[in-house]
Amino acid sequence: MTDTWNDPWAEPATPPPPPAPPPRWAPLSRRATGFGPETTLYEAVPDHLRPALRSWVRDQWRANQAALEELQWRMRRRFDDDDMDYLDGEDLLDVIDGILRWWPHDQLDDTQRHWTNPNQVLPGPRTQLSEALTGGGSIWRINADGQGLEHRVDDTVTAATAATVTAASVEAGGHLGAAWTAAYGRHPDPDKAYAEAVKAVEAAACPVVLPNSGTATLGKVRDHLRDASAKWELVIPGKDGTPGSATPVVTLMTTLWDGQRSRHAGTPTSRRQLQEEAEAVVHLAALLVQWLHSDVLRRKP
Structure with missing residues:
Protein backbone atom coordinates (compact mmCIF):
# COMPACT_ATOMS: atom_id res chain seq x y z
CA MET A 1 0.00 0.00 0.00
CA THR A 2 1.33 3.43 -0.91
CA ASP A 3 1.19 6.07 1.79
CA THR A 4 -0.32 9.38 0.78
CA TRP A 5 0.46 12.81 2.20
CA ASN A 6 -1.96 15.70 2.15
CA ASP A 7 -0.21 18.99 1.57
CA PRO A 8 -1.85 21.49 3.97
CA TRP A 9 -0.89 24.36 1.65
CA ALA A 10 -2.32 22.82 -1.50
CA GLU A 11 -5.30 24.41 -3.21
CA PRO A 12 -8.57 22.77 -2.10
CA ALA A 13 -9.94 20.08 -4.38
CA THR A 14 -12.78 21.25 -6.58
CA PRO A 15 -16.08 19.87 -5.26
CA PRO A 16 -19.10 19.06 -7.39
CA PRO A 17 -21.34 22.07 -8.11
CA PRO A 18 -24.09 22.73 -5.58
CA PRO A 19 -27.48 21.23 -6.36
CA ALA A 20 -30.09 23.41 -7.98
CA PRO A 21 -32.23 25.27 -5.43
CA PRO A 22 -35.86 24.28 -5.03
CA PRO A 23 -38.59 26.29 -6.79
CA ARG A 24 -39.23 29.69 -5.25
CA TRP A 25 -42.08 29.72 -2.73
CA ALA A 26 -44.62 32.53 -2.40
CA PRO A 27 -46.57 33.34 0.80
CA LEU A 28 -50.28 32.54 0.80
CA SER A 29 -51.21 36.24 0.78
CA ARG A 30 -49.34 36.72 -2.50
CA ARG A 31 -50.69 33.52 -4.08
CA ALA A 32 -54.24 34.42 -3.11
CA THR A 33 -54.00 37.73 -4.93
CA GLY A 34 -52.45 36.21 -8.05
CA PHE A 35 -48.83 37.13 -7.36
CA GLY A 36 -45.86 34.80 -7.57
CA PRO A 37 -42.66 34.80 -5.48
CA GLU A 38 -41.08 38.10 -4.50
CA THR A 39 -38.49 39.06 -7.14
CA THR A 40 -36.54 41.76 -5.27
CA LEU A 41 -32.81 41.00 -4.95
CA TYR A 42 -30.84 42.46 -2.06
CA GLU A 43 -27.23 43.58 -2.53
CA ALA A 44 -26.30 43.72 1.16
CA VAL A 45 -27.64 41.51 3.99
CA PRO A 46 -31.33 42.31 4.58
CA ASP A 47 -32.82 42.14 8.06
CA HIS A 48 -34.87 39.04 7.27
CA LEU A 49 -31.80 37.08 6.10
CA ARG A 50 -29.26 38.18 8.71
CA PRO A 51 -30.23 35.68 11.50
CA ALA A 52 -30.07 32.69 9.15
CA LEU A 53 -26.66 33.68 7.75
CA ARG A 54 -25.23 34.34 11.22
CA SER A 55 -26.54 30.98 12.40
CA TRP A 56 -24.97 29.25 9.39
CA VAL A 57 -21.59 30.85 10.05
CA ARG A 58 -21.78 29.98 13.77
CA ASP A 59 -22.40 26.31 12.93
CA GLN A 60 -19.35 26.20 10.64
CA TRP A 61 -17.14 27.93 13.21
CA ARG A 62 -18.10 25.44 15.91
CA ALA A 63 -17.58 22.49 13.57
CA ASN A 64 -13.97 23.35 12.66
CA GLN A 65 -11.89 25.54 14.95
CA ALA A 66 -8.71 24.83 12.97
CA ALA A 67 -10.28 26.13 9.78
CA LEU A 68 -11.53 29.18 11.69
CA GLU A 69 -7.99 29.97 12.81
CA GLU A 70 -6.80 29.73 9.20
CA LEU A 71 -9.61 31.99 8.03
CA GLN A 72 -8.64 34.58 10.61
CA TRP A 73 -5.07 34.93 9.40
CA ARG A 74 -6.16 34.86 5.78
CA MET A 75 -8.63 37.69 6.43
CA ARG A 76 -6.18 39.51 8.79
CA ARG A 77 -8.88 39.65 11.43
CA ARG A 78 -9.62 37.94 14.73
CA PHE A 79 -13.13 36.66 15.45
CA ASP A 80 -14.59 35.98 18.89
CA ASP A 81 -17.84 34.26 19.83
CA ASP A 82 -19.39 37.64 20.60
CA ASP A 83 -18.77 38.73 17.01
CA MET A 84 -21.71 36.59 15.91
CA ASP A 85 -24.10 39.10 17.47
CA TYR A 86 -22.67 41.95 15.39
CA LEU A 87 -21.27 40.43 12.19
CA ASP A 88 -23.15 42.06 9.35
CA GLY A 89 -23.04 43.45 5.83
CA GLU A 90 -19.78 43.14 3.93
CA ASP A 91 -18.04 41.43 6.88
CA LEU A 92 -20.69 38.72 7.08
CA LEU A 93 -20.56 38.09 3.33
CA ASP A 94 -16.75 38.01 3.39
CA VAL A 95 -16.76 35.40 6.16
CA ILE A 96 -19.25 33.23 4.24
CA ASP A 97 -17.15 33.59 1.10
CA GLY A 98 -14.04 32.57 3.08
CA ILE A 99 -15.72 29.53 4.61
CA LEU A 100 -16.77 28.30 1.17
CA ARG A 101 -13.20 28.75 -0.08
CA TRP A 102 -11.14 27.36 2.78
CA TRP A 103 -13.27 24.92 4.75
CA PRO A 104 -12.75 21.20 3.99
CA HIS A 105 -15.32 20.58 1.30
CA ASP A 106 -16.46 17.24 2.69
CA GLN A 107 -17.76 19.17 5.68
CA LEU A 108 -19.97 21.30 3.44
CA ASP A 109 -21.28 18.64 1.05
CA ASP A 110 -24.55 16.70 1.27
CA THR A 111 -22.98 13.63 2.87
CA GLN A 112 -25.03 13.34 6.04
CA ARG A 113 -27.43 10.40 6.32
CA HIS A 114 -30.81 10.36 8.02
CA TRP A 115 -30.52 8.28 11.19
CA THR A 116 -33.70 6.29 10.46
CA ASN A 117 -33.24 6.08 6.68
CA PRO A 118 -29.63 5.61 5.51
CA ASN A 119 -30.71 6.06 1.88
CA GLN A 120 -31.91 9.61 2.55
CA VAL A 121 -29.21 12.26 2.12
CA LEU A 122 -29.79 15.30 4.28
CA PRO A 123 -28.91 18.73 2.91
CA GLY A 124 -25.41 19.74 3.93
CA PRO A 125 -24.20 23.23 4.84
CA ARG A 126 -23.60 24.28 1.22
CA THR A 127 -27.16 23.37 0.19
CA GLN A 128 -28.60 25.00 3.32
CA LEU A 129 -26.73 28.22 2.51
CA SER A 130 -27.81 28.10 -1.15
CA GLU A 131 -31.47 27.72 -0.15
CA ALA A 132 -31.23 30.61 2.35
CA LEU A 133 -29.61 32.96 -0.18
CA THR A 134 -32.11 32.06 -2.90
CA GLY A 135 -35.19 32.05 -0.72
CA GLY A 136 -34.15 35.25 1.04
CA GLY A 137 -33.70 37.15 -2.22
CA SER A 138 -29.96 37.74 -1.94
CA ILE A 139 -28.20 38.95 -5.07
CA TRP A 140 -25.36 36.65 -3.96
CA ARG A 141 -25.22 32.93 -4.65
CA ILE A 142 -22.69 30.12 -4.44
CA ASN A 143 -20.56 29.95 -7.59
CA ALA A 144 -20.38 26.95 -9.89
CA ASP A 145 -17.40 25.26 -8.20
CA GLY A 146 -18.81 25.83 -4.71
CA GLN A 147 -15.76 27.77 -3.54
CA GLY A 148 -17.17 31.27 -3.08
CA LEU A 149 -19.98 33.73 -3.66
CA GLU A 150 -20.79 35.53 -6.88
CA HIS A 151 -23.43 37.92 -8.17
CA ARG A 152 -26.57 36.15 -9.29
CA VAL A 153 -26.81 35.97 -13.09
CA ASP A 154 -29.51 34.35 -15.22
Missing part, protein backbone atom coordinates in the same frame (compact mmCIF):
# COMPACT_ATOMS: atom_id res chain seq x y z
CA ASP A 155 -29.16 30.59 -14.77
CA THR A 156 -29.21 29.90 -18.52
CA VAL A 157 -26.41 32.41 -19.14
CA THR A 158 -24.37 31.03 -16.26
CA ALA A 159 -24.78 27.45 -17.47
CA ALA A 160 -23.83 28.38 -21.04
CA THR A 161 -20.67 30.16 -19.88
CA ALA A 162 -19.73 27.29 -17.57
CA ALA A 163 -20.16 24.84 -20.46
CA THR A 164 -17.86 26.97 -22.63
CA VAL A 165 -15.22 27.10 -19.89
CA THR A 166 -15.32 23.31 -19.64
CA ALA A 167 -15.30 22.62 -23.38
CA ALA A 168 -12.60 25.12 -24.35
CA SER A 169 -8.87 24.50 -24.15
CA VAL A 170 -7.32 24.56 -20.70
CA GLU A 171 -5.74 27.94 -21.36
CA ALA A 172 -8.80 29.60 -22.87
CA GLY A 173 -11.15 28.09 -20.31
CA GLY A 174 -8.88 29.14 -17.46
CA HIS A 175 -8.79 32.75 -18.61
CA LEU A 176 -12.54 32.83 -19.23
CA GLY A 177 -13.23 31.41 -15.78
CA ALA A 178 -10.93 34.00 -14.22
CA ALA A 179 -12.71 36.76 -16.15
CA TRP A 180 -16.08 35.58 -14.84
CA THR A 181 -14.84 35.52 -11.23
CA ALA A 182 -13.27 38.97 -11.56
CA ALA A 183 -16.53 40.36 -12.96
CA TYR A 184 -19.06 38.65 -10.68
CA GLY A 185 -17.14 37.57 -7.57
CA ARG A 186 -17.31 39.09 -4.09
CA HIS A 187 -14.61 41.65 -4.90
CA PRO A 188 -15.04 42.66 -8.58
CA ASP A 189 -11.97 43.78 -10.50
CA PRO A 190 -13.13 45.24 -13.85
CA ASP A 191 -9.59 45.72 -15.19
CA LYS A 192 -8.71 42.10 -14.50
CA ALA A 193 -12.03 40.85 -15.86
CA TYR A 194 -11.47 42.71 -19.12
CA ALA A 195 -7.84 41.60 -19.45
CA GLU A 196 -8.72 37.95 -18.78
CA ALA A 197 -11.56 38.13 -21.32
CA VAL A 198 -9.09 39.35 -23.97
CA LYS A 199 -6.64 36.58 -23.05
CA ALA A 200 -9.39 33.95 -23.26
CA VAL A 201 -10.18 34.95 -26.83
CA GLU A 202 -6.48 35.16 -27.71
CA ALA A 203 -5.93 31.65 -26.32
CA ALA A 204 -8.79 30.35 -28.46
CA ALA A 205 -8.11 32.40 -31.62
CA CYS A 206 -4.35 32.42 -32.08
CA PRO A 207 -3.95 28.63 -32.60
CA VAL A 208 -6.85 28.67 -35.08
CA VAL A 209 -6.06 31.79 -37.12
CA LEU A 210 -2.28 32.30 -36.73
CA PRO A 211 -0.98 28.91 -35.56
CA ASN A 212 2.61 29.50 -36.71
CA SER A 213 3.05 32.94 -35.18
CA GLY A 214 5.02 33.27 -31.96
CA THR A 215 3.89 36.86 -31.43
CA ALA A 216 0.17 36.63 -32.24
CA THR A 217 -2.24 38.85 -30.33
CA LEU A 218 -5.95 39.40 -30.59
CA GLY A 219 -5.26 42.58 -32.56
CA LYS A 220 -3.15 40.69 -35.10
CA VAL A 221 -5.78 37.96 -35.38
CA ARG A 222 -8.44 40.59 -36.01
CA ASP A 223 -6.29 42.31 -38.66
CA HIS A 224 -5.59 39.02 -40.44
CA LEU A 225 -9.27 38.07 -40.58
CA ARG A 226 -10.12 41.52 -41.90
CA ASP A 227 -7.36 41.65 -44.54
CA ALA A 228 -7.57 37.99 -45.60
CA SER A 229 -11.35 37.67 -45.36
CA ALA A 230 -11.49 35.73 -48.63
CA LYS A 231 -9.79 32.81 -46.85
CA TRP A 232 -12.33 32.51 -44.02
CA GLU A 233 -16.02 31.76 -43.61
CA LEU A 234 -18.68 31.14 -40.97
CA VAL A 235 -20.91 28.10 -40.76
CA ILE A 236 -23.79 30.58 -40.43
CA PRO A 237 -25.02 31.13 -44.01
CA GLY A 238 -25.55 34.44 -45.72
CA LYS A 239 -28.59 35.56 -47.74
CA ASP A 240 -27.62 33.38 -50.70
CA GLY A 241 -27.45 30.27 -48.50
CA THR A 242 -23.68 29.85 -48.76
CA PRO A 243 -21.38 30.08 -45.72
CA GLY A 244 -21.24 33.63 -44.38
CA SER A 245 -18.25 35.93 -44.20
CA ALA A 246 -15.97 36.36 -41.19
CA THR A 247 -17.13 39.97 -40.76
CA PRO A 248 -19.20 39.31 -37.60
CA VAL A 249 -16.16 37.78 -35.89
CA VAL A 250 -14.00 40.73 -36.96
CA THR A 251 -16.60 43.12 -35.56
CA LEU A 252 -16.81 41.31 -32.22
CA MET A 253 -13.04 41.11 -31.89
CA THR A 254 -12.73 44.80 -32.74
CA THR A 255 -15.28 45.67 -30.06
CA LEU A 256 -13.37 43.63 -27.48
CA TRP A 257 -9.92 44.83 -28.54
CA ASP A 258 -10.67 48.54 -28.91
CA GLY A 259 -12.73 48.75 -25.74
CA GLN A 260 -9.85 47.80 -23.43
CA ARG A 261 -8.97 51.29 -22.21
CA SER A 262 -6.91 49.92 -19.31
CA ARG A 263 -4.39 48.08 -21.49
CA HIS A 264 -2.01 51.08 -21.54
CA ALA A 265 -1.62 54.28 -19.55
CA GLY A 266 -0.70 57.87 -20.26
CA THR A 267 -2.92 58.42 -23.31
CA PRO A 268 -5.95 60.71 -23.53
CA THR A 269 -8.33 57.72 -23.69
CA SER A 270 -6.66 55.39 -21.18
CA ARG A 271 -8.56 54.78 -17.94
CA ARG A 272 -9.86 52.08 -15.61
CA GLN A 273 -12.56 49.80 -16.99
CA LEU A 274 -16.10 50.21 -15.70
CA GLN A 275 -17.94 47.34 -14.04
CA GLU A 276 -20.63 47.24 -16.73
CA GLU A 277 -17.94 47.08 -19.41
CA ALA A 278 -16.29 44.14 -17.70
CA GLU A 279 -19.54 42.22 -17.36
CA ALA A 280 -20.42 42.84 -21.01
CA VAL A 281 -17.09 41.66 -22.43
CA VAL A 282 -17.07 38.48 -20.34
CA HIS A 283 -20.17 37.37 -22.24
CA LEU A 284 -18.73 38.63 -25.51
CA ALA A 285 -15.57 36.61 -24.88
CA ALA A 286 -17.63 33.52 -24.00
CA LEU A 287 -19.38 33.75 -27.37
CA LEU A 288 -16.12 34.11 -29.30
CA VAL A 289 -14.42 31.29 -27.40
CA GLN A 290 -17.39 29.01 -28.04
CA TRP A 291 -17.41 29.88 -31.76
CA LEU A 292 -13.68 29.32 -32.12
CA HIS A 293 -13.75 26.07 -30.18
CA SER A 294 -16.73 24.78 -32.20
CA ASP A 295 -15.30 25.68 -35.63
CA VAL A 296 -18.02 28.25 -36.32
CA LEU A 297 -15.16 30.21 -37.90
CA ARG A 298 -13.20 28.08 -40.37
CA ARG A 299 -10.82 28.33 -43.30
CA LYS A 300 -12.40 27.99 -46.69
CA PRO A 301 -11.67 24.65 -48.37
Whole structure:
Protein backbone atom coordinates (compact mmCIF):
# COMPACT_ATOMS: atom_id res chain seq x y z
CA MET A 1 0.00 0.00 0.00
CA THR A 2 1.33 3.43 -0.91
CA ASP A 3 1.19 6.07 1.79
CA THR A 4 -0.32 9.38 0.78
CA TRP A 5 0.46 12.81 2.20
CA ASN A 6 -1.96 15.70 2.15
CA ASP A 7 -0.21 18.99 1.57
CA PRO A 8 -1.85 21.49 3.97
CA TRP A 9 -0.89 24.36 1.65
CA ALA A 10 -2.32 22.82 -1.50
CA GLU A 11 -5.30 24.41 -3.21
CA PRO A 12 -8.57 22.77 -2.10
CA ALA A 13 -9.94 20.08 -4.38
CA THR A 14 -12.78 21.25 -6.58
CA PRO A 15 -16.08 19.87 -5.26
CA PRO A 16 -19.10 19.06 -7.39
CA PRO A 17 -21.34 22.07 -8.11
CA PRO A 18 -24.09 22.73 -5.58
CA PRO A 19 -27.48 21.23 -6.36
CA ALA A 20 -30.09 23.41 -7.98
CA PRO A 21 -32.23 25.27 -5.43
CA PRO A 22 -35.86 24.28 -5.03
CA PRO A 23 -38.59 26.29 -6.79
CA ARG A 24 -39.23 29.69 -5.25
CA TRP A 25 -42.08 29.72 -2.73
CA ALA A 26 -44.62 32.53 -2.40
CA PRO A 27 -46.57 33.34 0.80
CA LEU A 28 -50.28 32.54 0.80
CA SER A 29 -51.21 36.24 0.78
CA ARG A 30 -49.34 36.72 -2.50
CA ARG A 31 -50.69 33.52 -4.08
CA ALA A 32 -54.24 34.42 -3.11
CA THR A 33 -54.00 37.73 -4.93
CA GLY A 34 -52.45 36.21 -8.05
CA PHE A 35 -48.83 37.13 -7.36
CA GLY A 36 -45.86 34.80 -7.57
CA PRO A 37 -42.66 34.80 -5.48
CA GLU A 38 -41.08 38.10 -4.50
CA THR A 39 -38.49 39.06 -7.14
CA THR A 40 -36.54 41.76 -5.27
CA LEU A 41 -32.81 41.00 -4.95
CA TYR A 42 -30.84 42.46 -2.06
CA GLU A 43 -27.23 43.58 -2.53
CA ALA A 44 -26.30 43.72 1.16
CA VAL A 45 -27.64 41.51 3.99
CA PRO A 46 -31.33 42.31 4.58
CA ASP A 47 -32.82 42.14 8.06
CA HIS A 48 -34.87 39.04 7.27
CA LEU A 49 -31.80 37.08 6.10
CA ARG A 50 -29.26 38.18 8.71
CA PRO A 51 -30.23 35.68 11.50
CA ALA A 52 -30.07 32.69 9.15
CA LEU A 53 -26.66 33.68 7.75
CA ARG A 54 -25.23 34.34 11.22
CA SER A 55 -26.54 30.98 12.40
CA TRP A 56 -24.97 29.25 9.39
CA VAL A 57 -21.59 30.85 10.05
CA ARG A 58 -21.78 29.98 13.77
CA ASP A 59 -22.40 26.31 12.93
CA GLN A 60 -19.35 26.20 10.64
CA TRP A 61 -17.14 27.93 13.21
CA ARG A 62 -18.10 25.44 15.91
CA ALA A 63 -17.58 22.49 13.57
CA ASN A 64 -13.97 23.35 12.66
CA GLN A 65 -11.89 25.54 14.95
CA ALA A 66 -8.71 24.83 12.97
CA ALA A 67 -10.28 26.13 9.78
CA LEU A 68 -11.53 29.18 11.69
CA GLU A 69 -7.99 29.97 12.81
CA GLU A 70 -6.80 29.73 9.20
CA LEU A 71 -9.61 31.99 8.03
CA GLN A 72 -8.64 34.58 10.61
CA TRP A 73 -5.07 34.93 9.40
CA ARG A 74 -6.16 34.86 5.78
CA MET A 75 -8.63 37.69 6.43
CA ARG A 76 -6.18 39.51 8.79
CA ARG A 77 -8.88 39.65 11.43
CA ARG A 78 -9.62 37.94 14.73
CA PHE A 79 -13.13 36.66 15.45
CA ASP A 80 -14.59 35.98 18.89
CA ASP A 81 -17.84 34.26 19.83
CA ASP A 82 -19.39 37.64 20.60
CA ASP A 83 -18.77 38.73 17.01
CA MET A 84 -21.71 36.59 15.91
CA ASP A 85 -24.10 39.10 17.47
CA TYR A 86 -22.67 41.95 15.39
CA LEU A 87 -21.27 40.43 12.19
CA ASP A 88 -23.15 42.06 9.35
CA GLY A 89 -23.04 43.45 5.83
CA GLU A 90 -19.78 43.14 3.93
CA ASP A 91 -18.04 41.43 6.88
CA LEU A 92 -20.69 38.72 7.08
CA LEU A 93 -20.56 38.09 3.33
CA ASP A 94 -16.75 38.01 3.39
CA VAL A 95 -16.76 35.40 6.16
CA ILE A 96 -19.25 33.23 4.24
CA ASP A 97 -17.15 33.59 1.10
CA GLY A 98 -14.04 32.57 3.08
CA ILE A 99 -15.72 29.53 4.61
CA LEU A 100 -16.77 28.30 1.17
CA ARG A 101 -13.20 28.75 -0.08
CA TRP A 102 -11.14 27.36 2.78
CA TRP A 103 -13.27 24.92 4.75
CA PRO A 104 -12.75 21.20 3.99
CA HIS A 105 -15.32 20.58 1.30
CA ASP A 106 -16.46 17.24 2.69
CA GLN A 107 -17.76 19.17 5.68
CA LEU A 108 -19.97 21.30 3.44
CA ASP A 109 -21.28 18.64 1.05
CA ASP A 110 -24.55 16.70 1.27
CA THR A 111 -22.98 13.63 2.87
CA GLN A 112 -25.03 13.34 6.04
CA ARG A 113 -27.43 10.40 6.32
CA HIS A 114 -30.81 10.36 8.02
CA TRP A 115 -30.52 8.28 11.19
CA THR A 116 -33.70 6.29 10.46
CA ASN A 117 -33.24 6.08 6.68
CA PRO A 118 -29.63 5.61 5.51
CA ASN A 119 -30.71 6.06 1.88
CA GLN A 120 -31.91 9.61 2.55
CA VAL A 121 -29.21 12.26 2.12
CA LEU A 122 -29.79 15.30 4.28
CA PRO A 123 -28.91 18.73 2.91
CA GLY A 124 -25.41 19.74 3.93
CA PRO A 125 -24.20 23.23 4.84
CA ARG A 126 -23.60 24.28 1.22
CA THR A 127 -27.16 23.37 0.19
CA GLN A 128 -28.60 25.00 3.32
CA LEU A 129 -26.73 28.22 2.51
CA SER A 130 -27.81 28.10 -1.15
CA GLU A 131 -31.47 27.72 -0.15
CA ALA A 132 -31.23 30.61 2.35
CA LEU A 133 -29.61 32.96 -0.18
CA THR A 134 -32.11 32.06 -2.90
CA GLY A 135 -35.19 32.05 -0.72
CA GLY A 136 -34.15 35.25 1.04
CA GLY A 137 -33.70 37.15 -2.22
CA SER A 138 -29.96 37.74 -1.94
CA ILE A 139 -28.20 38.95 -5.07
CA TRP A 140 -25.36 36.65 -3.96
CA ARG A 141 -25.22 32.93 -4.65
CA ILE A 142 -22.69 30.12 -4.44
CA ASN A 143 -20.56 29.95 -7.59
CA ALA A 144 -20.38 26.95 -9.89
CA ASP A 145 -17.40 25.26 -8.20
CA GLY A 146 -18.81 25.83 -4.71
CA GLN A 147 -15.76 27.77 -3.54
CA GLY A 148 -17.17 31.27 -3.08
CA LEU A 149 -19.98 33.73 -3.66
CA GLU A 150 -20.79 35.53 -6.88
CA HIS A 151 -23.43 37.92 -8.17
CA ARG A 152 -26.57 36.15 -9.29
CA VAL A 153 -26.81 35.97 -13.09
CA ASP A 154 -29.51 34.35 -15.22
CA ASP A 155 -29.16 30.59 -14.77
CA THR A 156 -29.21 29.90 -18.52
CA VAL A 157 -26.41 32.41 -19.14
CA THR A 158 -24.37 31.03 -16.26
CA ALA A 159 -24.78 27.45 -17.47
CA ALA A 160 -23.83 28.38 -21.04
CA THR A 161 -20.67 30.16 -19.88
CA ALA A 162 -19.73 27.29 -17.57
CA ALA A 163 -20.16 24.84 -20.46
CA THR A 164 -17.86 26.97 -22.63
CA VAL A 165 -15.22 27.10 -19.89
CA THR A 166 -15.32 23.31 -19.64
CA ALA A 167 -15.30 22.62 -23.38
CA ALA A 168 -12.60 25.12 -24.35
CA SER A 169 -8.87 24.50 -24.15
CA VAL A 170 -7.32 24.56 -20.70
CA GLU A 171 -5.74 27.94 -21.36
CA ALA A 172 -8.80 29.60 -22.87
CA GLY A 173 -11.15 28.09 -20.31
CA GLY A 174 -8.88 29.14 -17.46
CA HIS A 175 -8.79 32.75 -18.61
CA LEU A 176 -12.54 32.83 -19.23
CA GLY A 177 -13.23 31.41 -15.78
CA ALA A 178 -10.93 34.00 -14.22
CA ALA A 179 -12.71 36.76 -16.15
CA TRP A 180 -16.08 35.58 -14.84
CA THR A 181 -14.84 35.52 -11.23
CA ALA A 182 -13.27 38.97 -11.56
CA ALA A 183 -16.53 40.36 -12.96
CA TYR A 184 -19.06 38.65 -10.68
CA GLY A 185 -17.14 37.57 -7.57
CA ARG A 186 -17.31 39.09 -4.09
CA HIS A 187 -14.61 41.65 -4.90
CA PRO A 188 -15.04 42.66 -8.58
CA ASP A 189 -11.97 43.78 -10.50
CA PRO A 190 -13.13 45.24 -13.85
CA ASP A 191 -9.59 45.72 -15.19
CA LYS A 192 -8.71 42.10 -14.50
CA ALA A 193 -12.03 40.85 -15.86
CA TYR A 194 -11.47 42.71 -19.12
CA ALA A 195 -7.84 41.60 -19.45
CA GLU A 196 -8.72 37.95 -18.78
CA ALA A 197 -11.56 38.13 -21.32
CA VAL A 198 -9.09 39.35 -23.97
CA LYS A 199 -6.64 36.58 -23.05
CA ALA A 200 -9.39 33.95 -23.26
CA VAL A 201 -10.18 34.95 -26.83
CA GLU A 202 -6.48 35.16 -27.71
CA ALA A 203 -5.93 31.65 -26.32
CA ALA A 204 -8.79 30.35 -28.46
CA ALA A 205 -8.11 32.40 -31.62
CA CYS A 206 -4.35 32.42 -32.08
CA PRO A 207 -3.95 28.63 -32.60
CA VAL A 208 -6.85 28.67 -35.08
CA VAL A 209 -6.06 31.79 -37.12
CA LEU A 210 -2.28 32.30 -36.73
CA PRO A 211 -0.98 28.91 -35.56
CA ASN A 212 2.61 29.50 -36.71
CA SER A 213 3.05 32.94 -35.18
CA GLY A 214 5.02 33.27 -31.96
CA THR A 215 3.89 36.86 -31.43
CA ALA A 216 0.17 36.63 -32.24
CA THR A 217 -2.24 38.85 -30.33
CA LEU A 218 -5.95 39.40 -30.59
CA GLY A 219 -5.26 42.58 -32.56
CA LYS A 220 -3.15 40.69 -35.10
CA VAL A 221 -5.78 37.96 -35.38
CA ARG A 222 -8.44 40.59 -36.01
CA ASP A 223 -6.29 42.31 -38.66
CA HIS A 224 -5.59 39.02 -40.44
CA LEU A 225 -9.27 38.07 -40.58
CA ARG A 226 -10.12 41.52 -41.90
CA ASP A 227 -7.36 41.65 -44.54
CA ALA A 228 -7.57 37.99 -45.60
CA SER A 229 -11.35 37.67 -45.36
CA ALA A 230 -11.49 35.73 -48.63
CA LYS A 231 -9.79 32.81 -46.85
CA TRP A 232 -12.33 32.51 -44.02
CA GLU A 233 -16.02 31.76 -43.61
CA LEU A 234 -18.68 31.14 -40.97
CA VAL A 235 -20.91 28.10 -40.76
CA ILE A 236 -23.79 30.58 -40.43
CA PRO A 237 -25.02 31.13 -44.01
CA GLY A 238 -25.55 34.44 -45.72
CA LYS A 239 -28.59 35.56 -47.74
CA ASP A 240 -27.62 33.38 -50.70
CA GLY A 241 -27.45 30.27 -48.50
CA THR A 242 -23.68 29.85 -48.76
CA PRO A 243 -21.38 30.08 -45.72
CA GLY A 244 -21.24 33.63 -44.38
CA SER A 245 -18.25 35.93 -44.20
CA ALA A 246 -15.97 36.36 -41.19
CA THR A 247 -17.13 39.97 -40.76
CA PRO A 248 -19.20 39.31 -37.60
CA VAL A 249 -16.16 37.78 -35.89
CA VAL A 250 -14.00 40.73 -36.96
CA THR A 251 -16.60 43.12 -35.56
CA LEU A 252 -16.81 41.31 -32.22
CA MET A 253 -13.04 41.11 -31.89
CA THR A 254 -12.73 44.80 -32.74
CA THR A 255 -15.28 45.67 -30.06
CA LEU A 256 -13.37 43.63 -27.48
CA TRP A 257 -9.92 44.83 -28.54
CA ASP A 258 -10.67 48.54 -28.91
CA GLY A 259 -12.73 48.75 -25.74
CA GLN A 260 -9.85 47.80 -23.43
CA ARG A 261 -8.97 51.29 -22.21
CA SER A 262 -6.91 49.92 -19.31
CA ARG A 263 -4.39 48.08 -21.49
CA HIS A 264 -2.01 51.08 -21.54
CA ALA A 265 -1.62 54.28 -19.55
CA GLY A 266 -0.70 57.87 -20.26
CA THR A 267 -2.92 58.42 -23.31
CA PRO A 268 -5.95 60.71 -23.53
CA THR A 269 -8.33 57.72 -23.69
CA SER A 270 -6.66 55.39 -21.18
CA ARG A 271 -8.56 54.78 -17.94
CA ARG A 272 -9.86 52.08 -15.61
CA GLN A 273 -12.56 49.80 -16.99
CA LEU A 274 -16.10 50.21 -15.70
CA GLN A 275 -17.94 47.34 -14.04
CA GLU A 276 -20.63 47.24 -16.73
CA GLU A 277 -17.94 47.08 -19.41
CA ALA A 278 -16.29 44.14 -17.70
CA GLU A 279 -19.54 42.22 -17.36
CA ALA A 280 -20.42 42.84 -21.01
CA VAL A 281 -17.09 41.66 -22.43
CA VAL A 282 -17.07 38.48 -20.34
CA HIS A 283 -20.17 37.37 -22.24
CA LEU A 284 -18.73 38.63 -25.51
CA ALA A 285 -15.57 36.61 -24.88
CA ALA A 286 -17.63 33.52 -24.00
CA LEU A 287 -19.38 33.75 -27.37
CA LEU A 288 -16.12 34.11 -29.30
CA VAL A 289 -14.42 31.29 -27.40
CA GLN A 290 -17.39 29.01 -28.04
CA TRP A 291 -17.41 29.88 -31.76
CA LEU A 292 -13.68 29.32 -32.12
CA HIS A 293 -13.75 26.07 -30.18
CA SER A 294 -16.73 24.78 -32.20
CA ASP A 295 -15.30 25.68 -35.63
CA VAL A 296 -18.02 28.25 -36.32
CA LEU A 297 -15.16 30.21 -37.90
CA ARG A 298 -13.20 28.08 -40.37
CA ARG A 299 -10.82 28.33 -43.30
CA LYS A 300 -12.40 27.99 -46.69
CA PRO A 301 -11.67 24.65 -48.37
